[in-house]
Amino acid sequence: MTLSCMCGYVFMWMAAVVLPSFQATSNVFYSKINDSQNLNCQCPDHTCQEVFWYRHLESRNTLQFLMYVNSAGREQHGENFNASKFKGTVSTGQKVVYTLRIIELQEDDAGFYSCLFKTKNFLPAGYYIMPGVNPPTVQPPTVKTQPRPAKPCNCNSRHSPKGCEHLVLWPGIGALLLLAITLAGTLYYFSRLPKKCRHRFAK
Template structure:
């Protein structure tokens, strides 16, 4: 018995120490409401004599043996374990479901299914069960605002100020810059035109 508890402790402290592809456990997490019920599924891929169910008690820092269910459907319960609260339902020869009824806060913990083969203990990945009085409501996402096309400039009131995109403080410097650029281009164009005429005259004189 001491060896079994030592093995369970190693399985808890070292994730993957006892986990095996021959045994799967779902779901990973359950959040249930008080006085409701829930189920944990355990599936095996090899022949076995039965399935053990354990619970890791975080407060007491120890494993609690819940029950053992053999392949014939008969169950053996641990000390002070209620048969009305815990029961195993065999959905098939390789699939077992632990049913937990009338949930209370004391039922919270990490649940493991386990099988024993050739003096080897194979442990499931575990299911963390949380029990609350009120389930949290799903958060509603705020829809993204619709993208609007840029509107034309509209006159603003005096109270709004004169710093908008249509303000003279914005477009007057831009217009002045464009005018200066245009004036600087005109002399260059004239010089280019004169140089072109000179070259044309020289060619014809020759």
């Protein structure tokens, strides 16, 4: 049994366990046709000696084993996949980072890409790759403008500002009504008084 077949069997067994939740966390890349894309798979410590790269194609609804890479940089591709399309590298430091480089992306490469560590029981965040798809436009958030509070009128000046007419009009009308009532009462009072007799002087 070749190394590729062994890696494929190990990968399929591990993917069957964790695949139902593989879309839980992921990033989306809207790549252009014939562009290249780098995908990183970070190990939280130095115990990740082997990694399996895979993808799930949306057009075919199939799960494919891409390649196997170990910490020494040795790689083994799956069937019908070669180094001209997929390249795997590893960098070590405080953490071990495995990188998958995909060259000359095409529309049929659209799907979900991720990795599996042989000695870990967690699934790193994957990537959605959408070659030739324009990213959705995000509309700016609508900001509700609060109405400005009414500006207090200062009507003490000689020229009343616009908007203060009602503060002058109603008191003026009240004063006129009061004056009219007072005048009417005064006239009514004097009309009820007895008239003075006028003496006629004889010639």
